[in-house]
Amino acid sequence: MGFATALLDLLLPQLCAGCGRPPALLCGSCAGLLTALPRPAWPDPVPTGLPRPWTATTYEGPIRSIIAAHKESGRTSLARPLGEALGRTVQTVLFQHGGQHGATVVPVPSGRAAVRRRGHDPTWRMTEAAVAGLWTAGMPVNGLQALRQRRRVADQAGLTVGRRAANLAGALEVPPALDVTGRRVVLVDDVITTGSTLAEAARALRAAGAEVIAAATVAATPRRRPAVKHGARR
Ligand SMILES: [Zn+2]
Numbered sequence: 001m002g003f004a005t006a007l008l009d010l011l012l013p014q015l016c017a018g019c020g021r022p023p024a025l026l027c028g029s030c031a032g033l034l035t036a037l038p039r040p041a042w043p044d045p046v047p048t049g050l051p052r053p054w055t056a057t058t059y060e061g062p063i064r065s066i067i068a069a070h071k072e073s074g075r076t077s078l079a080r081p082l083g084e085a086l087g088r089t090v091q092t093v094l095f096q097h098g099g100q101h102g103a104t105v106v107p108v109p110s111g112r113a114a115v116r117r118r119g120h121d122p123t124w125r126m127t128e129a130a131v132a133g134l135w136t137a138g139m140p141v142n143g144l145q146a147l148r149q150r151r152r153v154a155d156q157a158g159l160t161v162g163r164r165a166a167n168l169a170g171a172l173e174v175p176p177a178l179d180v181t182g183r184r185v186v187l188v189d190d191v192i193t194t195g196s197t198l199a200e201a202a203r204a205l206r207a208a209g210a211e212v213i214a215a216a217t218v219a220a221t222p223r224r225r226p227a228v229k230h231g232a233r234r
Pocket of ligand 1: 016021028
């Protein structure tokens with residue numbers, strides 16, 4: 001993490017990152033949103049190859065602010081509560097899919113430019129916190145940065161589902177020097193929207209011989225039905 005980022009986090013007044021009220025980094029009400037029971041979070045439509053997605057909460061209201069504060073505003077202390085929510089989701093995944101034996105938690109990689117701009121890698125920081133929480137809970141899993149970008153990818157925001165898939169096709173890879181053959185992988189990311197990034201990450205890991213058992217995220221965007229977009233009444 002950059003020095004300036006760390007300093008900023010120390011100097012910012014302790015207002016809740018979710019609702020903006022004092023006196024703490026997270027008020028009780030916003031922290032409570034992060035302790036919901038993990039649930040499946042299938043996008044609609046489901047991209048090809050998407051591993052079964054699980055999420056801790058819904059990407060709306062204070063959760064959006066908390067994730068943005070961690071990711072973009074350098075409030076790195078949020079890695080712990082976010083990582084704990086992610087860790088609980090991974091734990092649910094492992095209970096559902098045959099235990100932690102040999103499981104590896106792999107984050108969707110952040111682009112190098114984004115890491116430079118932000119001064120830290122929020123997804124990896126959160127992954128480390130999740131793995132630490134799992135060890136404390138008696139589930140010794142590994143965290144591994146097993147993926148990297150093969151080429152630059154345009155920002156996914158604002159692209160249609162089809163364009164997102166095209167933008168991402170073949171974008172990620174496991175470095176050839178890293179052997180992930182036979183590893184049982186839980187993919188992790190902060191937010192699942194269309195699922196196309198997680199599907200591409202799973203493709204790259206499977207191509208390298210890993211078994212991707214599921215994906216876990218902190219938050220999932222609420223599902224929007226086409227009927228609503230076209231103005232029809234529900
Ligand atoms: Zn709050």
